[in-house]
Amino acid sequence: MDLEAIPGVGSKTADRLRELDDPEAALDAGDVATIARAPGISEGRAARIARAAIRARHGDDGTFLGTDRSREIYRSALSLLQERAVTDYAARRLETLYPSASESRIEEVRTFAEAAAERDPDPAVLEALEGVEPLEPARDVRVRDRCLATGDAETYSRARNAVPELSVELVEDARGLAELARGYSTVVALDERFLGVEVEGDVRVEPEALADPLSVVPERALDFFARNRDRLRAAAAVARAADLDTDCDLDALEAALAGLEGDGTVAGDDELDALERAVDDLDAAVSVAESVANDRLREAIEERDVTIEGADLLSLVEQGAGVDSLLRRELSDEFAAAVEAAREHLVDALGVPDHESLVRQAFGDEPTFPVEADDRVVSRLREQLTAERDRRAARLKRELAESLADLRDPAADLVDAALELDVELAVSRFARDFECTMPEFGDEGFEIEGGRSPLLDVAFADVDPVDYGVGGVALLSGVNSGGKTSTLDLVALVVVLAHMGLPVPAEAARTERFESVHYQAKSQGTLDAGAFESTLREFGGLATGDARRLVLVDELESITEPGASAVIIAGILESLAESDSTAVFVSHLAGEIRDACSIDVTVDGIEAVGLEAGELVVNRSPRKDHLARSTPELIVEKLATDPDGDGAFYERLLEKFGGNRRPAQSD
Ligand SMILES: Nc1ncnc2c1ncn2[C@@H]1O[C@H](COP(=O)(O)OP(=O)(O)OP(=O)(O)O)[C@@H](O)[C@H]1O
Numbered sequence: 001m002d003l004e005a006i007p008g009v010g011s012k013t014a015d016r017l018r019e020l021d022d023p024e025a026a027l028d029a030g031d032v033a034t035i036a037r038a039p040g041i042s043e044g045r046a047a048r049i050a051r052a053a054i055r056a057r058h059g060d061d062g063t064f065l066g067t068d069r070s071r072e073i074y075r076s077a078l079s080l081l082q083e084r085a086v087t088d089y090a091a092r093r094l095e096t097l098y099p100s101a102s103e104s105r106i107e108e109v110r111t112f113a114e115a116a117a118e119r120d121p122d123p124a125v126l127e128a129l130e131g132v133e134p135l136e137p138a139r140d141v142r143v144r145d146r147c148l149a150t151g152d153a154e155t156y157s158r159a160r161n162a163v164p165e166l167s168v169e170l171v172e173d174a175r176g177l178a179e180l181a182r183g184y185s186t187v188v189a190l191d192e193r194f195l196g197v198e199v200e201g202d203v204r205v206e207p208e209a210l211a212d213p214l215s216v217v218p219e220r221a222l223d224f225f226a227r228n229r230d231r232l233r234a235a236a237a238v239a240r241a242a243d244l245d246t247d248c249d250l251d252a253l254e255a256a257l258a259g260l261e262g263d264g265t266v267a268g269d270d271e272l273d274a275l276e277r278a279v280d281d282l283d284a285a286v287s288v289a290e291s292v293a294n295d296r297l298r299e300a301i302e303e304r305d306v307t308i309e310g311a312d313l314l315s316l317v318e319q320g321a322g323v324d325s326l327l328r329r330e331l332s333d334e335f336a337a338a339v340e341a342a343r344e345h346l347v348d349a350l351g352v353p354d355h356e357s358l359v360r361q362a363f364g365d366e367p368t369f370p371v372e373a374d375d376r377v378v379s380r381l382r383e384q385l386t387a388e389r390d391r392r393a394a395r396l397k398r399e400l401a402e403s404l405a406d407l408r409d410p411a412a413d414l415v416d417a418a419l420e421l422d423v424e425l426a427v428s429r430f431a432r433d434f435e436c437t438m439p440e441f442g443d444e445g446f447e448i449e450g451g452r453s454p455l456l457d458v459a460f461a462d463v464d465p466v467d468y469g470v471g472g473v474a475l476l477s478g479v480n481s482g483g484k485t486s487t488l489d490l491v492a493l494v495v496v497l498a499h500m501g502l503p504v505p506a507e508a509a510r511t512e513r514f515e516s517v518h519y520q521a522k523s524q525g526t527l528d529a530g531a532f533e534s535t536l537r538e539f540g541g542l543a544t545g546d547a548r549r550l551v552l553v554d555e556l557e558s559i560t561e562p563g564a565s566a567v568i569i570a571g572i573l574e575s576l577a578e579s580d581s582t583a584v585f586v587s588h589l590a591g592e593i594r595d596a597c598s599i600d601v602t603v604d605g606i607e608a609v610g611l612e613a614g615e616l617v618v619n620r621s622p623r624k625d626h627l628a629r630s631t632p633e634l635i636v637e638k639l640a641t642d643p644d645g646d647g648a649f650y651e652r653l654l655e656k657f658g659g660n661r662r663p664a665q666s667d
Pocket residue numbers: 456457458462463464465466478479480481482483484485486487620
């Protein structure tokens with residue numbers, strides 16, 4: 001696919017898309033998440049690109065929605081779907097659904113929507129979906145406690161390319177390795193000639209390391225899983241709750257993720273935890289151990305009466321002999337006990353039994369007061385614990401990375417499947433919430449049975465079902481607030497959804513395959529000459545040509561004075577009747593327009609079936625071929641039939657209405 005052939009994709013965007021592994025496949029599938037992974041492409045833009053690519057694939061010129069009001073109806077339908085998506089991804093992905101005149105596109109979405117409607121929007125699945133997001137790509141990881149070493153220039157440059165996460169050092173000989181081992185916790189030598197070389201520190205000779213980079217830099221795999229840990233867990237929960245068919249071994253994934261901290265370090269290993277704690281707490285533990293010994297010793301000294309002979313006292317004073325000698329002689333048992341208590345405390349506090357003998361050596365046998373730990377031993381202990389901690393962490397990371405490596409692709413597919421499920425569930429919930437059916441495509445015009453518009457300002461449960469169908473052109477008359485505009489909205493919504501390939505809110509619906517929908521909303525008042533002229537021009541364009549259009553027009557009479565309006569609308573209807581369009585014009589002047597028409601135009605009516613407590617009772621389904629009584633006519637009729645009223649006056653008025661309607665009334 002030529003990326004630049006997609007409308008709206010210039011050379012810069014095409015270059016960005018080419019950074020993806022397989023941009024064509026992503027565009028073909030309308031895979032917004034993948035497209036949005038291209039650098040500098042937001043999810044919103046990705047949705048627009050996907051839609052443009054779909055249009056290009058189906059040879060669709062994107063002119064289905066011919067007016068602002070048609071576009072509003074589409075956006076409202078889309079919002080109803082998007083409100084039912086849990087993830088932002090699904091909301092974006094739903095934007096790739098649009099009304100189209102292309103049969104292949106409609107069929108493609110219908111197949112998807114029919115399967116989607118079968119999905120069960122189980123609350124547990126919806127809850128689990130809350131944590132799912134498209135995966136973050138792995139970051140450029142930098143590992144500083146490990147390096148690669150080689151004496152060979154070619155290996156050096158191979159290593160730099162294969163493992164950019166680590167420093168690669170050039171070394172001459174074993175001495176060079178030893179020097180590196182002082183600066184890094186682990187040195188991986190890549191040259192065979194170093195095999196068997198004895199160097200202090202964690203120096204490994206692994207000539208095959210570059211063939212398996214994960215063995216020296218497991219962080220590469222771990223970072224991806226650590227960054228995406230919560231999303232992957234959520235996707236696994238979705239898969240379980242929805243019983244998704246997946247290639248990913250969920251048990252293995254969950255177990256491996258349980259062993260990983262959010263920062264990419266290994267979790268849940270007691271020995272590693274103990275080593276980390278021991279290194280962190282070493283100074284504090286030593287100082288508490290010193291206090292333990294000194295407190296004991298102080299107590300022992302306080303409790304003891306030390307008898308000191310005169311000669312000894314002299315020697316202490318004159319020769320500056322330390323108290324230590326006195327301690328050694330007089331309190332040796334207490335000293336030993338105090339030191340033992342310090343050692344026990346340190347062993348306990350550090351909790352690293354493998355290092356017990358070195359831990360104990362931190363307190364020597366020489367009596368001193370106050371008792372102090374041996375700094376050299378403590379620092380050796382620190383080195384040993386740190387080295388072991390790093391070795392163990394590296395080994396565990398390697399093991400975990402190995403178990404996760406094979407899960408990477410299935411895990412990515414798992415997240416994609418969970419996100420796609422959200423798109424399907426949004427469609428399923430829409431279909432269920434508004435009691436939708438799949439519409440049929442067929443003969444001229446449209447036919448809706450039991451249609452209930454979710455766009456009304458009343459709760460969906462209170463919406464009265466509407467039956468309405470038109471082939472050719474029709475005028476729709478009716479009482480004020482009877483539901484004429486709402487009927488046009490319902491027709492537009494049903495037709496737009498049908499052409500999106502989606503189910504529609506009706507018990508049954510059939511529509512012609514239209515090429516476009518021109519829905520003209522009610523004008524907010526009389527137009528000035530310029531606006532009036534351009535409106536006329538628009539209708540002039542609609543009435544010519546052989547396009548199969550659905551033209552819905554709401555009270556066009558308000559654009560100019562009533563007499564002229566009726567004549568103009570009559571003319572427009574005559575032309576539309578000759579075209580392949582289907583048209584419904586809502587008007588309060590239906591009778592006048594029909595009289596001005598040279599053709600027999602159908603007038604349908606939304607009728608008030610009576611007045612109840614001053615309120616009109618309306619039959620929301622337009623009655624075919626029936627000019628509905630207007631609200632004033634209904635009121636005059638009520639007054640004329642009032643036994644206590646001045647019947648003659650109102651009867652005369654009523655006759656005037658009848659004069660207008662009678663010749664046209666078909667029932
Ligand atoms: N099918 C329906 N079910 C329930 N309520 C409805 C239905 N259709 C319309 N209504 C209610 O009637 C109100 C008026 O509807 P609408 O604006 O469509 O009437 P209208 O005939 O176009 O009015 P006007 O003559 O003033 O232009 C709506 O706001 C809604 O509350």
